[in-house]
Amino acid sequence: MSLSLIGIILVQVYWFNTSFENNEEQFKFHVKQVLGNVAEKLQKQEAYSFYDRYNKLKDSTGKIPQKDDLLEFTYVQKNLKTNKTIVYSNSIIAEDFNISSSLFDKKTDSSKFKNFSSKRITEIYNNKPLDNSMLDQSLIPDERIEKSGSLDVLDNAQFEIFYKDIASAMPLEERVSIENIQSLIKRELEEYGVKINFEFGVYNSGAATKVASANFKYNPKNSYSIPILTDNEEHEQYKLMVSFPQKKRFLLSELVSITILSIIFTLIIIIAYSSALSQLIRQRQISEIKTDFINNMTHEFKTPIATINLALDAIRNPKIIDDKEKVLRYLAMIRDENKRMHAQVENVLRISKLEKKELEIEKESIPIEDVINDAIEHVSLILEDRNGTIKTHFNATRTSVLVNDNHFTNVIVNILENAVKYSPNPPEIDVYTENIKDMVLIKVQDKGLGMSKIAQKRIFEKFYREHTGDIHNVKGHGLGLAYVKKIVDDHNGQVYVESEKGKGSTFTIKLPLIN
Known part of the structure; x- marks a missing residue:
């Protein structure tokens, strides 16, 4: 495809150059014919002038x-x-x-x-x-x-x-005039369909004469010449030089329409080619991401399944089954691991339903600070396990928004969990709210790993996860932030991220207020 595209472009360039050269040859042919006609008419006009004066004088002698x-x-x-x-x-x-x-x-x-x-x-x-x-x-x-x-x-x-x-013994100025030459050249060019500005000058044995247009300048590339007013021995004493300052523009103007069409169609081919190439690369990336997703999901399910199996085996042990406290403990472990697997399956199903527009989202008027506090409560256990802290800075004076309490709580939870996951040290998270016009802004700021510019552009894509280098304890399947984007969009809001590698990230959600 690349070779074909390059070949098409080279053929177009070759065609353009050939067409331009053909136009130049045709222009040269027409100009030579025009100059030949002008030289012939100048000679005839001079002869007619002499002949008229001769006849009048001959008739007067009687x-x-x-x-x-x-x-x-x-x-x-x-x-x-x-x-x-x-x-x-x-x-x-x-x-x-x-x-x-x-x-x-x-x-x-x-x-x-x-x-x-x-x-x-x-x-x-x-x-x-x-x-x-x-x-x-x-x-x-x-x-x-x-x-x-x-x-x-x-x-x-x-x-x-x-x-x-x-x-031949008379001065040039008495034989021809600037106006007459200009008129003859213009008329002849129009007859051949060559509508272009021109300048001219008459040279005597290689030296310029006063018979010339105001802006005439000799340019070998744009000038053409022909002998005029030859004597009986056909000596070329005078030469008429005609130049076309806008020759290149004139030749290009004749190709402009077909050239524009050629460029448009070539651009269409380039765009189609780029799109196809982009799709191929995208498909390969998606394949790699899906493979990572399957591996992550397998790992996520493997641990709780193993834990459940161990707990069940322990309960079946005659020594443990009679110990009510241990049995309850193992049952609690089975329940927690089951909830963990169920939550992951729910994430996948929620994304699928959102894409198919099958997920019903009922909204109601809620103060956004209540949603944030509820989300913080959900992640408090994870935060305590990492010895982290969350500080709130509620500066918004108007907080009533139309949201789905359950889904929007999950949005904030997902962002907070990411802040905890990608903080190698004990997490330090700040949550801000503020009003801008008829909007409320929610900012979640952490001091974790941060992310690259490329990751910032793709972080809300489904299955996308940035590689974390030597840190292997960051688990997930790249669906959390895709879910966040879908829910925020459904609430007529906006979500974006600002981040710097090694200095942390700030997620900002912008929602319309209820008037």
Whole structure:
């Protein structure tokens, strides 16, 4: 069970670490996609800005472009099996625009920008094998396809080269703004479902620039980077760095619900395991206690039975049977030993009946001091045999309580007998009463062996007896104080003990007064 429990906990820890790493990888993947989109949009926004200014300026010139370039190439494809020849020709015309450099706020010479258009012709000759020399002749093709129009690809390519050269010479603050970058990153993160605070900064060749958020601090563990605003040679002059100060908390928040459930179920298993283990230990302790109880009961019964047998044998002796005084003495011994065994059996039966709630306890209003005095009278013979003393200190002014006279007398007797039993020297016992609010307190204090902290917690358990070391004359079966607890609880009272090893014990009973 222990190995299984440890295995379950280790599997849970492994699962949590793996899930956290997977979440981190997924987060990293999303952030890279976000940064890629941001870099692309920054590049496009800069291009659109230049393109818009260029179109406005081109429209304002009102000049007709001059054609000064004619690029033409021809491609011939022959099929020897079918004698089919395909001739493809393409003429590219470049038209110049003289654009003033004021477009880019630069005091330099005029810049040239060209617009490209093309004329594309495809001719198909069937069953006419042609040589390269025959292409210049005026041959009529079997099929002719002609297309014309502007070449946006070439226009865009030239424009991109044109604006990147100019933009790379401009200060970074004129190309991008903090607000724009922040807006782009936030929008992209929201689209990927990553709702987390972030900070960013732009670095120029490894050095920080002024384009950064207020609280940006570079942290290799929580930061990601991507090149932005590359030039025509794809040089990575600028890098956008984005950091996530609360990255760990964000990743953990995604696991918090399933982790809490996992912890709860693991705790349930631990509690169940602990309970089972506790029950096993408890059962073993109970088995040991019951064995001790049987041994004690056997010993308790063995002595009076032996005494009775001896007394009976003595009475049967012809020399003794005629001696009336001796016969009466032996009969008294038999009666006392029989009472002793009967009292022990009654203790066991009383506990059993109390647990089954079969013992009827009728209560009446009695002054508690009368009950105490009655109990002291019961133990007076035992006390005299040990040369002990009992002193009473009745300080309570209100003493009327609702109790069962017989059972509560037995409660006090049991506590007093314990005080006598566990006092190696002649017992010195003090009994106190006092009032606290609507309660009366009864304290029985002795100067005997005392008990350990562990014993104080378990002293009212059935069958429990603390080992008394080298003192073997302390007999009993661990039922007296269990009986005390049951009776006091039935009277809506409380009983507890304060003790110190070697200095004695104080038993306190707290009972409600009758108003």
